[in-house]
Structure formats: C-alpha cells, structure tokens
Amino acid sequence: MLDIFKKKPKIEEKEKLLFKINPSENITQLPDVTDRESFDVRYPLIPPYSYAHIFWDKPNNEMVYFVEEPKLDDSDKRTLNILEDSLKELIDISFINIKEEDVVIEYLEKNIKILLNEFGMRITEDTLQRIMYYIYRDFVGLNEIEPIMKDYFIEDIECNGSQTPVYLVHRKYRNMRTNIVFSDNKKLAGFVEKLAQKSGKYVSYANPILDGILPDSSRVNATYTQDISSRGPTFSIRKFTKEPWTPIKLIDSRTVSPEILAYLWLLVEYENNLMVIGATASGKTSFLNAISFFIPPQARIVSIEDTRELQLIHENWLPSVAREGVGLASGKPHGEITIFELLRESFRQRPDYVIVGEVRGQEAFVLFQAAASGHPMLSTMHAEDVATMIRRLETPPINLPPSLVQSLDIVCVMSQAKVGKKMTRRLREISEIIDVNATNFRINTPFLWDPRQDKFYFKTNSTILDRISVKHGISREQLNNEFRIRTKLLWAMYQNKIFGFKEVQDIINIYYKAPEQILKKFNII
Numbered sequence: 001m002l003d004i005f006k007k008k009p010k011i012e013e014k015e016k017l018l019f020k021i022n023p024s025e026n027i028t029q030l031p032d033v034t035d036r037e038s039f040d041v042r043y044p045l046i047p048p049y050s051y052a053h054i055f056w057d058k059p060n061n062e063m064v065y066f067v068e069e070p071k072l073d074d075s076d077k078r079t080l081n082i083l084e085d086s087l088k089e090l091i092d093i094s095f096i097n098i099k100e101e102d103v104v105i106e107y108l109e110k111n112i113k114i115l116l117n118e119f120g121m122r123i124t125e126d127t128l129q130r131i132m133y134y135i136y137r138d139f140v141g142l143n144e145i146e147p148i149m150k151d152y153f154i155e156d157i158e159c160n161g162s163q164t165p166v167y168l169v170h171r172k173y174r175n176m177r178t179n180i181v182f183s184d185n186k187k188l189a190g191f192v193e194k195l196a197q198k199s200g201k202y203v204s205y206a207n208p209i210l211d212g213i214l215p216d217s218s219r220v221n222a223t224y225t226q227d228i229s230s231r232g233p234t235f236s237i238r239k240f241t242k243e244p245w246t247p248i249k250l251i252d253s254r255t256v257s258p259e260i261l262a263y264l265w266l267l268v269e270y271e272n273n274l275m276v277i278g279a280t281a282s283g284k285t286s287f288l289n290a291i292s293f294f295i296p297p298q299a300r301i302v303s304i305e306d307t308r309e310l311q312l313i314h315e316n317w318l319p320s321v322a323r324e325g326v327g328l329a330s331g332k333p334h335g336e337i338t339i340f341e342l343l344r345e346s347f348r349q350r351p352d353y354v355i356v357g358e359v360r361g362q363e364a365f366v367l368f369q370a371a372a373s374g375h376p377m378l379s380t381m382h383a384e385d386v387a388t389m390i391r392r393l394e395t396p397p398i399n400l401p402p403s404l405v406q407s408l409d410i411v412c413v414m415s416q417a418k419v420g421k422k423m424t425r426r427l428r429e430i431s432e433i434i435d436v437n438a439t440n441f442r443i444n445t446p447f448l449w450d451p452r453q454d455k456f457y458f459k460t461n462s463t464i465l466d467r468i469s470v471k472h473g474i475s476r477e478q479l480n481n482e483f484r485i486r487t488k489l490l491w492a493m494y495q496n497k498i499f500g501f502k503e504v505q506d507i508i509n510i511y512y513k514a515p516e517q518i519l520k521k522f523n524i525i
C-alpha cells in the first residue's frame with residue numbers, strides 16, 4: 001500500500017485545483033414540446049462536465065433522456081481504472097461522507113496527482129480534469145446516476161435490472177428512457193450496496209430489501225436478489241422529500257416580509273381564493289405550502305397534485321396524487337386518475353379548503369366554479385405576471401369565462417432574482433383582483449418588492465381587507481389590529497429562530513385557539 005496520506009501538503013505547497021464544478025443557481029427554463037419529432041434540448045447537470053440531452057428517438061418512437069459525460073479514450077479509461085482501484089484501496093470511506101464537497105474534491109485531486117506521480121503516468125491537464133470528473137462522480141456521488149440526481153427536474157429514477165435501461169420521471173416531459181444501463185448483475189448489486197451504505201443501512205442476500213433515505217433526503221427502495229430468473233437487483237429513487245418551507249423560513253431567506261405573511265394569514269383565515277404564479281422553479285409550490293400553514297387547524301383540507309410535494313400536518317387533511325403507481329418499465333402508468341377526476345370527486349368530501357398543486361388544464365373549470373361558490377382554493381400556475389395568468393385562464397385549453405376568473409381574490413407573484421451576486425427567491429408582488437371583464441381587468445397591488453433596495457413596500461389600502469370587513473362584519477380597525485399583532489408574532493418567531501415544520505404550525509394553531517396564551521409567551525401583550 002502506498003503511504004500517501006502521510007504526505008500532508010504544507011500551506012505554501014497549496015496548488016491550484018484543476019477540477020471545479022460550477023453549479024448554476026439558475027434553473028433552466030425548458031421549452032414546451034410543440035413538435036415531438038424535432039424536439040431536442042440540452043441543459044447542464046454537473047457543469048461544465050455533464051449534460052442532459054432530451055430528444056425524440058425516431059427509431060423507437062419515443063422521447064429519451066441521455067446523460068452526456070466527458071469522453072474518455074481507451075488509454076484514459078485504463079488510467080481511470082488503475083486510479084480508481086488504487087484509490088479504493090487507500091481511501092477512508094467514512095471521509096467520503098463528509099458534508100463539504102469542496103474538501104473532498106481537494107482531497108481526491110491531491111491524491112490522484114500523487115498517485116499519477118508514483119505510477120509515473122503523464123497526462124494532460126485536460127485529461128486529468130475529465131478523469132477527476134469520474135473520480136468525483138464515483139467516489140463522492142452515486143456513480144452513473146449522479147448527474148441525474150443533480151437534475152432539479154427529475155422526480156423518480158427507476159432501474160428494473162441489469163442490461164435494461166434506467167427510466168426516469170421528468171417534471172416537464174414525464175416518463176423517459178435513459179442511456180444508462182448496468183452491464184451486469186454484479187455491477188448493479190455493487191451499486192445497491194452503495195445505496196444501502198449511503199443511507200446507513202445494510203443489504204445482503206439474507207436481508208435483500210432496502211428501504212432508506214439518502215443523504216439528500218431522497219427516498220430509496222431496492223432489492224438485492226440473485227434470482228436467475230430475474231434481471232437481478234433493482235432500485236428506485238424518489239427525489240424531493242425535503243422539509244417544507246415554513247413561513248418563518250421564508251422571512252429568514254427574505255423571500256417575504258412578516259407584514260406580507262400577516263396579511264396573507266388574514267386572507268387565508270377569511271377564506272379568500274389565492275393563486276401563486278411565477279416561472280419554473282421560482283418557488284411557487286414551496287410558497288403555497290408555507291401559506292397553507294395559516295389554514296385554521298380544524299379545517300377539512302383536500303389537496304390534489306401531480307406529484308406529492310405538499311406537506312401539511314393538519315389533522316383533517318386528505319392528500320391525493322393524480323398519477324398512481326408508475327409502471328415505468330412498461331412505459332405507461334396503470335390506473336391513471338387525472339386531477340380533473342380527483343377534483344370532481346373531492347367536492348363530495350365537502351372540503352373547507354381545496355389546494356391544487358398546479359393548474360394546467362380543464363380542471364381549472366371545476367376549481368374556479370367551486371371557488372366562486374364558496375370553497376376557498378389555493379393553487380399555483382405557471383405565468384410570469386397577472387396579465388399572462390388571466391390570458392392563460394381565458395384562452396384554450398382552459399377557457400374560463402371572465403366571471404369565473406374574477407372569483408380569484410389574490411395573486412402572489414414569485415420570482416427568482418439576483419440580489420447582489422446571489423440568486424434568491426422573492427415575492428415580487430401581491431395583486432388583489434378587483435374586476436375582470438371580457439376586455440380588461442383591474443387590480444390593486446398592496447405589496448411590491450423593490451429590487452434596487454431589496455425591500456418590500458406596503459400600501460395600506462387593501463380592497464380585500466375592506467371586503468372581509470363588510471362580509472364578516474369586522475371593523476377595519478379590528479382587522480388592522482389583527483394585522484399588527486400577527487406581524488409582531490411572526491417577527492418574534494423569526495427572532496426566536498422558530499423555523500421547524502411542527503414548531504411553527506403548533507404556534508399558529510395555538511394562536512387560533514388561545515391567542516393570549518401565545519402572545520404573552522412572546523411578550524406581545
């Protein structure tokens with residue numbers, strides 16, 4: 001064994017690292033599929049090394065997702081194999097679990113350089129970078145799957161054995177075959193062992209089922225079989241099981257101000273209809289989830305989504321997901337139930353609030369009709385501004401009449417914005433819908449974010465608060481008072497660093513039942 005770990009580099013020896021990942025904070029805006037057969041899109045996964053390439057595979061008549069990685073010729077491959085084998089013998093596996101990726105990369109690159117030196121191998125800087133990509137992918141990441149794990153748009157990854165392609169579910173383009181194939185059962189079994197190790201579990205032939213959580217909180221299920229009749233081990237990974245963003249975390253990230261949240265809290269309590277809009281990955285769903293914390297604790301909530309993303313702890317919450325059990329290998333989901341069907345069904349359950357993950361098509365009609373007849377709804381929609389949203393609602397395939405669009409009370413516009421050098425999420429504006437007719441619409445904008453100063457501005461005139469006052473017989477003074485108190489409470493929670501899912505919900509719930517108790521605790525009254 002080479003004794004390379006004793007050679008600790010001195011500070012002055014610190015050399016420039018060649019391998020660097022440039023993660024982009026911007027999430028690619030993906031185009032709609034207009035013509036399948038000419039569809040061709042490419043976006044970075046681990047830039048500048050690997051890319052996703054999605055295109056129409058003519059011979060097989062299907063959309064495919066190819067992972068493109070740096071090319072290695074035979075001689076590079078041999079070098080990589082030698083280096084990987086030597087590193088495996090030397091490396092301390094527990095070190096690889098270290099959280100700071102930069103530290104691990106530095107450690108790996110230094111040792112690779114030492115190994116190259118010991119073996120007397122000479123390679124160009126460019127080759128070294130490409131080799132480092134694979135070393136990083138296999139030692140720090142999840143091997144062939146790593147680039148896909150880094151793809152924001154991927155929901156599920158599924159492998160049904162060796163010598164058969166890995167399939168995935170994409171947020172925008174749904175089910176696709178990939179170009180990743182595990183060549184034999186031994187390799188796949190090794191990969192399942194790695195999944196187990198990463199999730200702190202153990203699999204064996206005696207104990208062949210893995211059900212675990214990976215370090216990035218993705219859920220993993222796998223089987224470790226060597227049944228000759230099957231194609232060997234299998235695995236599936238479900239991404240996105242993050243702790244939801246709580247309203248207080250949104251204050252912490254400066255996405256909103258406590259005033260905005262206090263205002264939304266009142267609006268949600270008094271059953272207004274709310275739509276969160278914005279571009280892809282602007283934080284719509286996270287915001288919707290955070291606002292749902294304000295729904296009174298005893299309310300009956302029905303939620304309908306394409307993919308299970310919302311997380312609430314209301315006792316009376318009935319979550320449902322439109323797409324059932326993905327039969328990926330067979331290419332089509334079985335027992336499909338659409339959002340439209342679920343929504344129609346949900347109104348039989350007499351919900352107090354209806355949450356629809358994202359409005360896209362014909363389900364909008366049912367949703368807005370219900371909203372117009374007094375079932376408050378909360379939802380998201382892909383649109384950059386209020387005018388675009390209204391146009392989208394009124395034209396095909398949604399085709400809502402203006403009278404139904406008008407049942408919407410408020411629109412929250414989310415955006416990804418650069419503040420200083422950092423990409424952040426900000427609630428750009430809140431608009432109250434006053435009137436929508438066939439040719440025009442009128443809105444009032446009580447909140448606006450000023451990008452130059454990164455500040456939120458609040459105008460005191462709110463048409464919706466006036467409406468609540470009339471409809472529920474509460475004076476504006478009372479509402480203003482509530483607004484002030486809730487702003488203080490939210491601010492106090494932030495100052496006391498109460499960010500957690502359950503802690504935040506508990507305080508909101510107590511405020512509904514015994515406000516004085518919680519206000520005293522935070523010295524507000």
Ligand SMILES: Nc1ncnc2c1ncn2[C@@H]1O[C@H](COP(=O)(O)OP(=O)(O)OP(=O)(O)O)[C@@H](O)[C@H]1O
Nearest residue numbers: 171250253255279280281282283284285286287425
């Ligand atoms: N306020 C925020 N601050 C920082 N990051 C955020 C914030 N809200 C959401 N994110 C992160 O941004 C990503 C996208 O969030 P989310 O899924 O809520 O966006 P979306 O607009 O619903 O996306 P899509 O268009 O795909 O439905 C997630 O990784 C999430 O953790």
Ligand SMILES: [Mg+2]
Nearest residue numbers: 284285358380
């Ligand atoms: Mg979303």
